[in-house]
Amino acid sequence: MSGISGSGLPELKLYNTLTRAKEGFVPLDAGLVRMYVCGPTVYDHAHIGNARPVIVFDLLYRLLRHFYGAEHVKYVRNITDVDDKINARAVTEFPGLDLNEAISRVTAKTEAQFHDDLEALGVLHPDVEPRATEHIGQMRELIERLVASGNAYVAEDHVLFSVPSMPDYGQLSRRPLDDMIAGARVDVAPYKKDAMDFVLWKPSKPGEPGWSSPAGIAVPGRPGWHIECSAMSWAHLGETFDIHGGGIDLVFPHHENEVAQSRCAFHSGIMANVWMHNGFLQVEGEKMSKSLGNFITINQLLADWPGQVLRLNMLKSHYRQPIDWTVKGLEESAKTLEQWFDASAPDAYPRPAPAVLEALADDLNTPKAIAEMHGLKDHAGKKALAGTLAFLGFEAGPLREWTAARTPTLDVDAATVEARIAERIEARRNRDWAASDRIRDELLALGVALKDNKDGTTTWEPKR
RNA sequence: GGCCACGUGGCGGAGUGGUUACGCAGCGGACUGCAAAUCCGCGUACGGGGGUUCGAUUCCCUCCGUGGCCUCCA
CATH class of the missing domain: 3.40.50.620 (HUPs)
Known part of the structure; x- marks a missing residue:
């Protein structure tokens, strides 16, 4: 360039x-x-x-x-x-x-x-x-x-x-x-x-x-x-x-x-x-002021969101533009960060992606930099994505902890879930779709989401 | 009142005098027994009105709207 x-x-x-x-x-x-x-x-x-x-x-x-x-x-x-x-x-x-x-x-x-x-x-x-x-x-x-x-x-x-x-x-x-x-x-x-x-x-x-x-x-x-x-x-x-x-x-x-x-x-x-x-x-479209009751401290936000999410949410807008601080925006930022961390691969020599640096060098164009980061999610960019996240001050740890803590605790233990999954695999083997779907629905009602993988195995995770 | 920003598709948000980023949501497809997850694809937007130009979302004028500053608020 x-x-x-x-x-x-x-x-x-x-x-x-x-x-x-x-x-x-x-x-x-x-x-x-x-x-x-x-x-x-x-x-x-x-x-x-x-x-x-x-x-x-x-x-x-x-x-x-x-x-x-x-x-x-x-x-x-x-x-x-x-x-x-x-x-x-x-x-x-x-x-x-x-x-x-x-x-x-x-x-x-x-x-x-x-x-x-x-x-x-x-x-x-x-x-x-x-x-x-x-x-x-x-x-x-x-x-x-x-x-x-x-x-x-x-x-x-x-x-x-x-x-x-x-x-x-x-x-x-x-x-x-x-x-x-x-x-x-x-x-x-x-x-x-x-x-x-x-x-x-x-x-x-x-x-x-x-x-x-x-x-x-x-x-x-x-x-x-x-x-x-x-x-x-x-x-x-x-x-x-x-x-x-x-x-x-x-x-x-x-x-x-x-x-x-x-x-x-x-x-x-x-x-x-x-x-x-x-x-x-601004906050939810309104000027932030004590009289409006929408005066939010960093400390209050940190009770509900990891600092990482606040950080990304702040950088989604160019620094000279006005920014409207919303819960919807925070949800989106959290989702984006999770996607990035899922897609990134640690690198022994972490460094920011050149395209990201170029965007930032242009008067801190963070929205452009973020767009470039989305382009790093494919295989070729995974290491560069990790390096970029580190360069920008994003760490996976606090976000992972927060995601785990945010997931509702389940009333069932893993052994029970595994037993029911085994039961369902058996039902599927017998092409008993009614039984299979019933088990899946029951587990979902308990907050357990199933994934049938390509290799024939079934894994589960707490429903988001 | 004076001065200064900003107004982009359902939402968020870059950018540009002509080939229209990116994300979220949505829709379609692949995959699946059906789903979920994932992957692929699609949506042709730039506040209103004038003007300049071969051509404007991009430049100029004006109007409307939002916000900021005008002595202690980042």
Whole structure:
């Protein structure tokens, strides 16, 4: 195919939100491809919508490792463990405790749950999983730089980013400043010089988590929402890096503001070369929301489905497309996985099928990749199918266990079934079809499905 | 209101300026005493209306519908 380069690998193309175009991927340094993805704010169980970026960028991570070598890729996915929502949660969940103690319990518990969820989903651990609270020093440093360069100012113990100080603010979300100011519908805090200015640092109330403040502010404070990602990506990937990912909802304001902070702090024209955003998820045709009662956590789904099935179900749609999360879709995904595992043959040297790699290299075209996998079910493709399943993070074990557990327990023991099968074989030998069919029907009523094989034997399995 | 996506056969879901992926379901056939399982085959779709073009599902305009963002939601 024309897409295959001299290395034997297809050209990797990724859609870049910054340019609104699919582009050939060229790393800043092929010796170390660097990717940052916005991880969760740990205040509550992750919901199925949170699982989408984690799975999508896990796939990209696997692909990058395949292309550049595992030791030449650095993937950073953060944990945001300082946030107003965490504080609010801590108060309601542990009302008797000291706030800071309550907060650490909330974050520790939520983070552990998140990790359990991801393991079930077959998601690889990123190379670094930094926490916001461990990077307060870098946040202060960034803020000091922004104040020094005139991109930020102090007001009433807050530090605010001055949006008008950055002439080309808004490139990522393509929102000209004029439009935003005209459409602003938010209450503007009185200490803001401009309605669009956003908080880099804010004072802590008594009892709240607080750190010594930058920019000469006397009272303790805590970071605003966006600064933590600028600090953590800087600390672990440098001033500029290759790929920055997250959900489409983060384009504005979160990523736009990250770009503003990092570019102004480093006097740089670019923060990350490629910005990738996954589409939203709906549940049974409706927007997922707590008020509609269709808010589903990963944890809840894992009670009924193996993580493997959730993973495939997520990848059935292209990552930039909206996805409608349905039980019907999950059933179909489970069936597909079972077919694949049934058809695959272990290989001593597992590797993904070239056609699958080519599909994935084209901006992670997972539906195309899945179609290619269906074509591997015949004899010639069985080993490639096994290699592809492994590459994509699918394991047979959990699915098999789930299938077995899902099969209703039978009221009859194997010996009885075998005896009745023997009885039926005898009846068939005598061409007594009435007796044969009666035995088959009786066993079926007990949940036992018979199969008459070509070689004359009869085998059975629990009815699905 | 502003900005931005999306709308493909019964369902899910790619893709393409002209030879119409793939899966599920359905139907037909093979196999079977009959079934089941399996295998083989079949279904000619691109929201409405204009336009560009020899030709549009694919490009442009418009309308309708769904969804997202517009300061802390992936």
